[in-house]
Amino acid sequence: MTPTRDDGVLGALRRDRVARAGLGAIAALVAVALAAPLLALDQPIVLATPDGISFPFFPALVNRLLFENAIDLLFNLALLAAPLYAVAWRLARRRGLRPAHVALALAAFHGAVFAACLPARVAGRPNPLHVEAPIPDARAEIAVREARGERVLAVFPLRPFSYRATDPARSVRPPDRTHWLGTDKEGRDVFARMVYGTRISLAVGVVAVSLYVAIGVVLGALAGWFGGRVDLVISRAIEVMICLPTFFLILALVALVQERSIFHVMAIIGVTSWTGVARLVRAEFLRQRDLDYVQAAVALGVSTRRILFVHMLPNALGPVLVSATFGVASAILVESSLAFLGLGDVSVASWGETLNAGRLEGKAWLVLVPGFAIFFVVSAFNLVGEGLRDALDPKLRS
Amino acid sequence: MLEVQDLRVAFHGRREVVRAVDGVSFALDAGETVALVGESGCGKSATALALLRLLPAPTGRIESGRVALDGEDLVTAADARLRALRGSAISMVFQEPMTSLNPVLPIGDQVAEAIALHQGLDDDAAFAAAVAMLARVGIPSPAARAEAYPHQLSGGMRQRVMIAMALACRPRVLVADEPTTALDVTVQAQILALLADLQRELGMAVLLITHDLGVVAQIARRVLVMYAGRVVEEGGVEDVFARPRHPYTAGLLRSVPRSDRPGAPLAPIEGAVPDPRERPPGCAFHPRCALAEPRCRLEVPALAPPAVDGVASGAQRAACFVTEARPELDLLGAHS
Numbered sequence: 001m002t003p004t005r006d007d008g009v010l011g012a013l014r015r016d017r018v019a020r021a022g023l024g025a026i027a028a029l030v031a032v033a034l035a036a037p038l039l040a041l042d043q044p045i046v047l048a049t050p051d052g053i054s055f056p057f058f059p060a061l062v063n064r065l066l067f068e069n070a071i072d073l074l075f076n077l078a079l080l081a082a083p084l085y086a087v088a089w090r091l092a093r094r095r096g097l098r099p100a101h102v103a104l105a106l107a108a109f110h111g112a113v114f115a116a117c118l119p120a121r122v123a124g125r126p127n128p129l130h131v132e133a134p135i136p137d138a139r140a141e142i143a144v145r146e147a148r149g150e151r152v153l154a155v156f157p158l159r160p161f162s163y164r165a166t167d168p169a170r171s172v173r174p175p176d177r178t179h180w181l182g183t184d185k186e187g188r189d190v191f192a193r194m195v196y197g198t199r200i201s202l203a204v205g206v207v208a209v210s211l212y213v214a215i216g217v218v219l220g221a222l223a224g225w226f227g228g229r230v231d232l233v234i235s236r237a238i239e240v241m242i243c244l245p246t247f248f249l250i251l252a253l254v255a256l257v258q259e260r261s262i263f264h265v266m267a268i269i270g271v272t273s274w275t276g277v278a279r280l281v282r283a284e285f286l287r288q289r290d291l292d293y294v295q296a297a298v299a300l301g302v303s304t305r306r307i308l309f310v311h312m313l314p315n316a317l318g319p320v321l322v323s324a325t326f327g328v329a330s331a332i333l334v335e336s337s338l339a340f341l342g343l344g345d346v347s348v349a350s351w352g353e354t355l356n357a358g359r360l361e362g363k364a365w366l367v368l369v370p371g372f373a374i375f376f377v378v379s380a381f382n383l384v385g386e387g388l389r390d391a392l393d394p395k396l397r398s
Numbered sequence: 399m400l401e402v403q404d405l406r407v408a409f410h411g412r413r414e415v416v417r418a419v420d421g422v423s424f425a426l427d428a429g430e431t432v433a434l435v436g437e438s439g440c441g442k443s444a445t446a447l448a449l450l451r452l453l454p455a456p457t458g459r460i461e462s463g464r465v466a467l468d469g470e471d472l473v474t475a476a477d478a479r480l481r482a483l484r485g486s487a488i489s490m491v492f493q494e495p496m497t498s499l500n501p502v503l504p505i506g507d508q509v510a511e512a513i514a515l516h517q518g519l520d521d522d523a524a525f526a527a528a529v530a531m532l533a534r535v536g537i538p539s540p541a542a543r544a545e546a547y548p549h550q551l552s553g554g555m556r557q558r559v560m561i562a563m564a565l566a567c568r569p570r571v572l573v574a575d576e577p578t579t580a581l582d583v584t585v586q587a588q589i590l591a592l593l594a595d596l597q598r599e600l601g602m603a604v605l606l607i608t609h610d611l612g613v614v615a616q617i618a619r620r621v622l623v624m625y626a627g628r629v630v631e632e633g634g635v636e637d638v639f640a641r642p643r644h645p646y647t648a649g650l651l652r653s654v655p656r657s658d659r660p661g662a663p664l665a666p667i668e669g670a671v672p673d674p675r676e677r678p679p680g681c682a683f684h685p686r687c688a689l690a691e692p693r694c695r696l697e698v699p700a701l702a703p704p705a706v707d708g709v710a711s712g713a714q715r716a717a718c719f720v721t722e723a724r725p726e727l728d729l730l731g732a733h734s
Contacts, residue, residue, distance in 0.1 A: 228456060290454055292498040299450055299492075300512045300563060301484035314502040
């Protein structure tokens with residue numbers, strides 16, 4: 001059973017040019033995030049030497065020394081498995097399976113593979129899926145071989161740089177033909193950092209917002225449905241949370257965490273920002289509680305949990321969806337702000353961090369590029385959010 | 399089949415308590431249709447909701463009484479047991495087909511839900527059963543319509559879907575709360591005919607709540623007249639309509655045009671239904687009753703015991719001191 005809004009909403013969204021532009025921009029960002037290793041990685045896709053042909057690119061994608069972060073691993077697995085998923089999707093659709101079921105199955109499979117790759121050791125033994133092979137410096141090796149007069153053919157990704165490899169000799173270079181967007185203080189390629197930063201931004205936005213939407217929906221639904229004392233407690237909790245300035249609360253919590261990772265940042269944004277969704281859902285459930293179709297469901301003997309989440313939640317989802325879309329934009333902004341203030345995860349390529357480096361060095365390209373990237377992604381989500389809000393408003397839709 | 403004894407329902411507001419149903423008793427036999435009639439605010443809908451324990455929490459409460467379905471008391475049943483009975487043994491059709499279906503779920507899924515729930519079928523089998531049920535209630539091309547959303551259907555079609563939902567699991571008792579009030583007259587007749595058909599087929603008891611005496615005459619065998627939270631008259635439809643024994647029933651009958659008494663003037667009942675927070679003492683109808691005697695102001699008349707022994711269900715009885723004392727009185731003729 002797939003709860004869907006009536007087709008008019010999607011139609012209205014499609015007719016809205018601004019929202020369509022926003023959707024296009026988000027699709028482009030997702031494509032960049034997915035294809036990041038094809039855009040920038042220091043491992044050749046094909047390496048042909050007199051010793052033979054090798055493809056260092058592919059094992060590198062799951063190498064945890066090269067891609068330490070779980071977000072990168074998740075996206076890399078998606079990139080590797082994308083052709084497989086496309087074929088599976090086609091086959092499943094041809095056999096008449098429901099799209100939602102197929103998507104769910106593929107996502108579950110992906111999650112399982114991802115989870116299986118994560119631990120370095122399983123039951124005390126090394127995990128065979130957890131690759132930590134030492135990575136050769138491909139460019140140095142090629143240079144050595146060419147110096148020896150060997151014929152070497154190497155096909156690199158678009159830019160042959162990793163977002164993590166530092167090079168003190170190339171510190172703070174302006175954009176040129178090698179480093180399209182220059183380098184930062186540590187000599188890391190800014191183009192690569194921008195590309196991989198897309199992954200961080202999208203992941204932070206989606207994960208943090210999913211977390212707080214889940215919290216907000218459950219609390220709001222309970223408060224709205226049960227009312228009375230449950231509502232009293234949840235509503236007071238919401239009011240207390242609203243009184244605290246969220247960004248400073250996040251700052252304080254982030255500062256408390258030692259060995260910060262990007263997941264701490266996601267979790268902290270998630271647990272501090274649920275009040276808006278909780279209030280929306282509470283109001284929607286209060287309104288719906290006495291509506292006839294809810295009564296009718298009760299009269300048919302449907303369980304409370306099913307009434308809450310199958311019958312009422314889809315009717316409350318419109319405003320939540322709008323708020324979540326805006327929420328993604330603001331979560332991305334918060335993460336960038338934290339990284340800008342030096343409170344982010346230093347191991348990931350965050351746009352905010354590059355922005356801060358640019359501010360410290362006083363170099364225009366280090367400020368403008370990440371600044372524009374943040375502006376672009378935040379605007380895209382806001383445009384889609386506004387389009388969605390208009391599309392869901394029946395008064396504007398007529 | 400269904401036996402209601404001394405049912406009392408109250409709504410607890412911030413300051414006052416509204417006694418909406420004040421000691422209602424009646425019984426429903428398998429296969430019979432009983433109409434519960436009365437003006438707005440007389441407690442007929444509260445009675446209907448109380449039967450399935452659907453009163454809006456936390457204000458609406460069943461204060462006392464018994465609702466026995468084949469001997470099992472629904473008032474004291476555990477929540478899980480009640481959920482199992484709702485929709486499978488006792489069902490309800492609501493007044494507003496426009497709002498009684500969930501706007502974001504296809505109608506086939508909504509009908510299938512009850513079937514999957516109570517008959518333990520898997521989703522596909524339940525959906526197939528739902529399509530069959532939609533066909534049974536007269537929805538054209540049911541397989542295609544099962545995928546439709548409620549807003550794509552007319553009011554009459556939606557009420558058919560509601561009936562399909564309520565009857566999908568062949569309940570023993572159906573409570574229909576003004577099922578045709580929101581529909582066009584022509585559609586009303588179709589829906590009533592459908593209900594009567596299905597009742598015969600499934601052999602269920604129907605409690606039809608309505609304020610439309612025409613509907614009562616059309617499909618009910620017995621009628622209960624409610625006023626201010628109490629049943630004031632009960633009996634076979636033909637008996638009650640021909641010779642009401644309570645002045646209120648007579649007033650109701652005189653206020654609708656009747657084809658069997660052409661030329662009889664329409665006479666609305668003077669005054670208004672008493673405020674349920676301040677019911678008059680004695681017979682609640684006495685302030686509006688032309689026949690009221692001093693005794694009516696002081697004592698509450700009880701529903702008289704059945705006049706004819708042994709035929710309890712068909713017998714006519716009323717809660718009125720005046721007609722009890724003067725059985726020969728023709729209330730319909732008295733004021734014309």
